[in-house]
Amino acid sequence: xxxxxxKILFILIKSLILTFCSISTEKQLIQKxxxxxxxxxxxxxxxxxxxNNIIDSHTNRIFNEIDAYGMAIIVINNKQVISRYYGExxxxxxxxxxxxxxxxxxxxxxxxTSEILIKLEKDKKLLITDPLQKYSYYGxxxxxxxxxxxxxxxxxxxxxxxxxxxxxxxxxxxxxxxWPTKNNRWxxxxxxxxxxxxxxxxxxxxxxxxxxxDAMVKASSKNYSQLFKDYITSPLxxxxxxxxxxxxxxxxxxxxxxxxxxxxxxxxxxSGGVYSTPSDIQKWMQKFFKIxxxxxxxxxxxxxxxxxxxxxxxxxxGMDIAGHADGIGLGWVYMKQQKTTPGIYQxxxxxxxxxxxxxxxxxxxxxxxxxxxxxxxxxxxxxxxxVNELITYLYKKIYKNLFFLYNEN
Numbered sequence: 001x002x003x004x005x006x007k008i009l010f011i012l013i014k015s016l017i018l019t020f021c022s023i024s025t026e027k028q029l030i031q032k033x034x035x036x037x038x039x040x041x042x043x044x045x046x047x048x049x050x051x052n053n054i055i056d057s058h059t060n061r062i063f064n065e066i067d068a069y070g071m072a073i074i075v076i077n078n079k080q081v082i083s084r085y086y087g088e089x090x091x092x093x094x095x096x097x098x099x100x101x102x103x104x105x106x107x108x109x110x111x112x113t114s115e116i117l118i119k120l121e122k123d124k125k126l127l128i129t130d131p132l133q134k135y136s137y138y139g140x141x142x143x144x145x146x147x148x149x150x151x152x153x154x155x156x157x158x159x160x161x162x163x164x165x166x167x168x169x170x171x172x173x174x175x176x177x178x179w180p181t182k183n184n185r186w187x188x189x190x191x192x193x194x195x196x197x198x199x200x201x202x203x204x205x206x207x208x209x210x211x212x213x214d215a216m217v218k219a220s221s222k223n224y225s226q227l228f229k230d231y232i233t234s235p236l237x238x239x240x241x242x243x244x245x246x247x248x249x250x251x252x253x254x255x256x257x258x259x260x261x262x263x264x265x266x267x268x269x270x271s272g273g274v275y276s277t278p279s280d281i282q283k284w285m286q287k288f289f290k291i292x293x294x295x296x297x298x299x300x301x302x303x304x305x306x307x308x309x310x311x312x313x314x315x316x317x318g319m320d321i322a323g324h325a326d327g328i329g330l331g332w333v334y335m336k337q338q339k340t341t342p343g344i345y346q347x348x349x350x351x352x353x354x355x356x357x358x359x360x361x362x363x364x365x366x367x368x369x370x371x372x373x374x375x376x377x378x379x380x381x382x383x384x385x386x387v388n389e390l391i392t393y394l395y396k397k398i399y400k401n402l403f404f405l406y407n408e409n
Contacts, residue, residue, distance in 0.1 A: 051077055054393060059084045062386035066379050068355075068372040069256050070097045072278040073387075076367040077394050079291055083278060087373075090255040099279035102240065102252040102262075103371045104176075106349030108356050109274040110209050111303075112284075114157045114330035116216060116231045118302045126219040128154040128330075132161075135215035137186045147197040155198040156205075156212040157330040158307050162196040163208045165318065176352040177265035177273035180207075182214055202308060202328050204318030206271040213270030224269045236287065238280040245275050252277075256353030256373030272351060281369050285358070289365040304332050304345055304362065321348045322357065322384045342395045344388065348380075355380045359387050366391050 055075050063071050063086040070087035085097045120126050126135075131150035133142045144150055145162070155161040167180045167188050180188070185207065196203075217224050225243060233241045240249060243266045250262035253275070265273030287297045306327035310316050319325035319333055323346070327334035337343040342361050349356035353374050360367040368387045372378065 048080060051080060051394070052082065054397070055082055055390070056084070058386060058390040058393065059086075062370075062383060062390075063087065065382040065386065066372060067375055068378045068383075069375055070101075070254055070373045071370065071383075072097050072099075072101065072103070073368065073370040074278055074282045074285065075390070076282075076285060076289060076291070076365065078365045081282060081286070081291070083282065085278075089252075089373075091257075097254060097278075099282075100240065100252060100277050101254050102245065102249050102275055102277055103254055103356075104260075104272075104352050104354045105274050105276050105281065105356050105371070106272045106351045106354055107206070108347050108349045108358055108369075109272045110157075110270070110331040111347055111358070112228070112232050112274060113209055113213060113216075113270045114332075115299065115303055116227055117153065117157055117212065117330065118299045119231045120216055120220060120227075121302075122299060126153065126216070128152070128157070130215075130219075132156065132211065132215055135218040137182070137214065137218070140186050140189050142189070143192050143194040145194045145197055149197050149199070151194075151198045153212060153215060154307060154330065156208040156215075158328050159202050159204050159208065159319065160199050160308055160313075160328065161205060161208045162194045162198055162201065162203070163192075163205045163211070165203070165205050165207070167207050175260040175263055177260075177268035177271075178263055179267060180210070181267045182210075185210060186214070199308070201314050202310070202316045202319055202325075206268070209271035210268055211270070224266060228269070232284070233280075236280075236283045238276070238283055241274060241276040241280045241284075243269055243273050243275070249275065254354070254371075254373045256378075257376050258353055260352035272349065278369075278371070285367055285369055288360060288362055288367060291365060300362065302330075304329055304334075306334050322346045322359070323388065341388070341392050344391065346388075348384065350374075350380065355383065357384055357387055359391055361391055361395055364395055366394050 059073050068087060069091055070089055073084050075082045083099060089095045089097050089101055117128060121128050130153050133150055136142060142151055151161045167185055170179055213224055216227060220227055244264045245262055253262050286294055288300055290296050306329050308328040310326050316325060323335045325333045326336040332345045332347060335344045344359050344361060346359040354371060355374060356371045358369045368391055370383055370387055372383060
C-alpha cells in the first residue's frame with residue numbers, strides 16, 4: 001500500500017513539473033512573439049526612413065539639376081505615397097507649390113483619353129478596332145492609302161494612324177490647346193492624303209488623339225466633358241481636374257516661361273488640355289496599384305497592353321523622348337528591362353510653360369509623377385533621367401535587397 005501511494009505521489013509531482021515547464025515555455029514563446037512583433041514594426045519604421053532618405057536625396061538632386069522655377073513630384077512606393085514640392089509657383093513670387101497648385105499635365109492627358117476608350121469598350125459603346133470612318137463627322141471620307149486598310153481607333157491611340165503630329169496651319173504663338181477645333185480638323189481631313197499603312201509605323205500625333213476624342217463623343221452620344229467626368233474625375237473625386245477651370249482655379253495655376261493663359265481647352269480634349277493638381281494626379285495614379293485597401297481599376301491590363309513592338313514596325317518617330325521605346329501602347333510607351341534597369345511604362349508631356357513625366361513599374365507598385373514649370377534654361381532630360389534613376393533605385397535596392405532580405409529574416 002505504501003508503495004502504491006509513493007507511486008501516485010511521484011506521478012503528481014512529475015505532472016506539476018511538466019505543467020510548470022509548459023507554462024514557462026509558452027511564456028517564452030509569447031515573449032518571443034512580442035519581441036518579433038516589436039522588431040517587425042521597428043524594422044518597418046527603419047525601412048520607411050531609408051526609403052524617405054533615398055527619395056529626398058533623388059528629388060533634391062533632380063530639382064537642383066533641371067533649373068526650373070517650380071516642381072512637384074509624387075512618389076508611390078508600395079504602401080508609401082510621398083509628395084515633395086520645390087521652388088515657386090510663379091517667377092519671383094517665392095510661393096512654394098503644394099498639393100492644390102493648378103498644373104497642366106499636357107500630353108499625359110492622352111493616358112486619360114485612352115482610359116476612356118478602354119472603358120467605353122467595356123461598356124459596349126464601341127470597339128477599339130472600329131474604323132474611324134464609323135464615327136466620321138460631316139460626311140467626311142477618312143483617307144487611306146493604296147493598302148485600303150482603314151485607320152482604326154486603336155491606331156489613333158497608339159500613334160500608328162499615319163496622321164501628322166499637328167494639323168498644319170496653326171497660328172504661331174497662339175495659346176496652347178485651343179486649336180484646332182473639331183470643325184477645323186474634320187474640314188482639314190477632307191484634303192489629307194495618307195501615305196503610310198495604318199499599324200505599320202509609329203509617329204507621334206496630337207491630331208490623332210483629338211480625332212479619337214471626337215469619335216468617342218459620337219460613339220457615346222455624350223459630350224467630352226461628360227465622358228471625362230463619368231470615367232475619370234467623378235469616381236475619384238478629382239475636383240480640380242478639368243478642361244474648363246474656374247476663376248478661383250486659374251488663380252492657383254503655376255507659371256513658367258512663356259505661360260499660356262488659363263483658357264477653356266476642350267478643343268484639344270483628347271491630346272493635352274487637362275488641368276489638374278498634384279493631389280488629384282495622386283488619386284488617379286494610385287488606381288494603377290494595389291496599395292493598402294486600395295482596389296486597382298480593372299482596365300489596367302488593357303490600358304498598359306503593348307499593342308505594337310518596335311521591332312515589328314517599319315519606322316518609329318517621336319517616341320524616344322524618355323528612352324528607347326521598345327513597345328507602343330495606348331498612350332503608354334514601354335522601355336523593356338535592361339541589365340541595369342527594370343521595364344518601365346512611361347509618358348512625357350509639355351506645353352504652356354510646363355513639362356510633365358510619369359513612369360511606373362506597376363507589378364512592383366512603384367510609380368513617379370513629376371511636373372515642372374520651365375525657364376529658358378530648363379533641362380527636361382535631366383528630369384526624365386532623374387525619375388528613371390529613382391524608380392530603378394527603388395526597384396533594385398528596396399525590393400531586391402531590403403524587402404526580400406527582410407522577409408527571409
